Amino acid sequence: MQSFSAFSVQSLFFALISLRLAEISFCHEGFCSAPSILNAQPLYWKVTQPTLSPSHLQDLPGFTRSVYKRDHALITPESHVFSPLPDWTNTLGAYLITPSMGSHFVMYLAKVQENSKSGPPPSDVERFLFVLGGKVTLTDTSGLKHKLEVDSYAYLPPNAEHSVQSDASATLVIFERRYDYLENHTTEQIISSTNKQPLLETPGEVFELRKLLPTSLPYDFNIHIMDFQPGEFLNVKEVHYNQHGLLLLEGQGIYRLGDSWYPIQAGDTIWMAPFVPQWYAALGKTKSRYLLYKDVNRNPL
Numbered sequence: 001m002q003s004f005s006a007f008s009v010q011s012l013f014f015a016l017i018s019l020r021l022a023e024i025s026f027c028h029e030g031f032c033s034a035p036s037i038l039n040a041q042p043l044y045w046k047v048t049q050p051t052l053s054p055s056h057l058q059d060l061p062g063f064t065r066s067v068y069k070r071d072h073a074l075i076t077p078e079s080h081v082f083s084p085l086p087d088w089t090n091t092l093g094a095y096l097i098t099p100s101m102g103s104h105f106v107m108y109l110a111k112v113q114e115n116s117k118s119g120p121p122p123s124d125v126e127r128f129l130f131v132l133g134g135k136v137t138l139t140d141t142s143g144l145k146h147k148l149e150v151d152s153y154a155y156l157p158p159n160a161e162h163s164v165q166s167d168a169s170a171t172l173v174i175f176e177r178r179y180d181y182l183e184n185h186t187t188e189q190i191i192s193s194t195n196k197q198p199l200l201e202t203p204g205e206v207f208e209l210r211k212l213l214p215t216s217l218p219y220d221f222n223i224h225i226m227d228f229q230p231g232e233f234l235n236v237k238e239v240h241y242n243q244h245g246l247l248l249l250e251g252q253g254i255y256r257l258g259d260s261w262y263p264i265q266a267g268d269t270i271w272m273a274p275f276v277p278q279w280y281a282a283l284g285k286t287k288s289r290y291l292l293y294k295d296v297n298r299n300p301l
């Protein structure tokens with residue numbers, strides 16, 4: 001038995017060596033210069049160079065980082081499903097957060113194409129739009145046209161006639177909510193950009209905060225832009241009555257939602273229901289920036 005197995009190992013060894021030699025001589029005969037062979041990775045390279053790089057994970061059949069739970073959801077780009085947006089022309093939309101999850105708002109991406117035009121929100125619904133890529137032209141209630149480029153945004157009060165048009169492709173993130181009316185108060189149209197908003201105090205925290213809408217009583221939600229340097233994190237492990245829709249605009253890190261800890265990166269969307277424990281730590285080598293919907297100024301009763 002022993003001599004037999006020694007022989008087997010020896011012959012296997014020689015077999016491998018001769019295979020290797022054959023491979024080398026194969027190359028010496030010039031076949032290696034054929035482009036397909038030149039570009040090919042070594043056999044089994046994925047085993048010897050395992051990687052968790054997101055691009056590899058996204059290629060893995062059936063794999064997604066997206067999750068959908070009772071009190072939170074993570075929607076990552078490989079899960080986006082675009083279809084024509086109702087009432088818009090030449091525009092594809094992907095609804096990422098809707099009331100069917102328990103939210104009182106919708107959050108969606110709109111990919112406008114050449115000669116596109118927006119449709120109006122339903123009546124009594126306010127709209128916030130933020131340009132993620134390209135540029136669009138907003139025509140407001142008074143007929144004035146505004147060019148909106150990346151990082152600019154607009155708030156349209158409920159029932160304010162307006163349209164968004166584009167002659168090239170552009171991407172927007174849009175929030176809409178049925179306005180929670182307060183007697184004797186109305187909201188105003190707002191058009192601005194992130195870099196025009198002042199940095200605000202964040203007592204007890206290290207991140208940089210900008211608010212894109214006024215904090216005054218008429219507004220029933222706000223949009224925060226929050227910046228974290230790598231290694232910075234939220235000090236408060238927040239649990240609160242407000243709900244959130246979040247889009248990570250830049251960077252990467254770990255988001256805690258309830259008892260789950262999610263690696264996230266730019267392009268990811270998060271739905272946070274009221275009272276889900278939430279916490280973020282920025283990682284990587286570049287700043288994290290996220291855009292965050294938060295309902296404010298209304299009695300939760």
Ligand SMILES: *[C@@H]1O[C@H](CO)[C@@H](O)[C@H](O)[C@H]1NC(C)=O
Binds near residue numbers: 183184
């Ligand atoms: C709204 O304005 C009217 C007229 O000024 C006033 O009589 C009423 O008390 C106001 N309502 C509230 C809730 O402040």
